Amino acid sequence: MAILDILKLPDPRLKEVSEPVVSFDDALRAFIADLEETRLAGPAAVGIAAPQVGHPQRIVILDVSSRPKTPNHGHLVLVNPEIVHWEGYATGREGCLSVPDYTGNVIRATHIRLKAQDADGRESEFEMEGFEARAVQHELDHLDGLLFVDRVVSRRTDLYRRKVYKT
Amino acid sequence: MSDWNMLTLVGADRPGIVARLTRELYQLGCNLGEASMIRLGGSFTIMLMVGGDRSADEIRAALTPAVQEMGLRLHLDPVHGGLHQHLVPNLQVRVAGADRAGIVADVTEILAGHGFNVLELESDVAGDQERPIYIMNIQGYCGETLEVLEGALAPLGERGVSVDVSPVDVMIG
Incomplete structure (x- = not known):
């Protein structure tokens, strides 16, 4: 087990698209253990993605279960995750281990359906909402080389956006 | 210097x-x-x-x-003081009502009385010339609960100002 270094903006590796996991072996499980130790060692992060430690594979750890009154699926290791359905949107404030001392408002889907494998390659599907759905969208962005700072909106912008009606 | x-x-x-x-x-x-x-x-x-x-x-x-x-x-x-002094808000107060003098003072006096630290306030006057609407959005930090603030602000509702208090959830990932 080891605590890994977290890459910080503007490290170009954070902008890379990660590769799917193909081997569900001991090396993968050892890496996941390190990734979890790294998540727990830092400031209270509910999630972490493999590329944040310079490991460009499609792996995410997520756990929002410590938050009161938050619907959640407990501690999740998500390998090759994919969002297959989105619904609704809301603005919420986000921060990131890779962008210290900054928080900003981001629009995310409020309900999603997610397909993912676990550390042994077994497939599952999850219905997520609210805070957990937000967290997983934030982490999945990392797998595609996107940071929340790429999506920050001002509340004013959001307000005006809602008033635009298509004719 | x-x-x-x-x-x-x-x-x-x-x-x-x-x-x-x-x-x-x-x-x-x-x-x-x-x-x-x-x-x-x-x-x-x-x-x-x-x-x-x-x-x-x-x-x-x-x-x-x-x-x-x-x-x-x-x-x-x-x-004095440099960068990296960010305080993260934990509560948001949204206010809307027919525009009249005193709305900001009314709302923020109540908030200040509960130790609410305003970190950001933005407001607009919307509506039309005859009937302007005042809209204000405050983000800040307060050690008291959302319910306590809601209770304290409730009397404003009776005076035609709608006030909504909601938590600001910061998701760190």
């Missing part, structure tokens, strides 16, 4: 204000820090942290030609 100057600038809005000023500041060897720049009414307003070894007088002198050309008003204050 303090490391930072808080530069305040106001003037009729037009394209190019930010570009011109920040270029001048860069050429003077200054660094820019946190800033709030926004158009309010027809004016463009800037609050900008300017760092570096330059004194307020040097900054003023360097900006004077641009300020005069563009018809701006400039003010500088040496400030």
Whole structure:
């Protein structure tokens, strides 16, 4: 087990698209253990993605279960995750281990359906909402080389956006 | 001498204000820090942290030609404390109602009475000329619970101002 270094903006590796996991072996499980130790060692992060430690594979750890009154699926290791359905949107404030001392408002889907494998390659599907759905969208962005700072909106912008009606 | 100057600038809005000023500041060897720049009414307003070894007088002198050309008003204050002093809000208060004098004072007095620290406040006047609506959004930090604040603000509802208190959830991932 080891605590890994977290890459910080503007490290170009954070902008890379990660590769799917193909081997569900001991090396993968050892890496996941390190990734979890790294998540727990830092400031209270509910999630972490493999590329944040310079490991460009499609792996995410997520756990929002410590938050009161938050619907959640407990501690999740998500390998090759994919969002297959989105619904609704809301603005919420986000921060990131890779962008210290900054928080900003981001629009995310409020309900999603997610397909993912676990550390042994077994497939599952999850219905997520609210805070957990937000967290997983934030982490999945990392797998595609996107940071929340790429999506920050001002509340004013959001307000005006809602008033635009298509004719 | 303090490391930072808080530069305040106001003037009729037009394209190019930010570009011109920040270029001048860069050429003077200054660094820019946190800033709030926004158009309010027809004016463009800037609050900008300017760092570096330059004194307020040097900054003023360097900006004077641009300020005069563009018809701006400039003010500088040496400030202590640098960057990375962010406080994260935990509560948001949204206020809307028929525009009348005193809404802001009414709301913020109640908040202040509960130790609410306003970190950000923005407001707009919307609606039409005959019936303007005042809309305000406050984000801040308060040690008391959402329910306590809601209770304290409830009397405003009876006076035609809708007030909504909601948590600001910060998701760190």
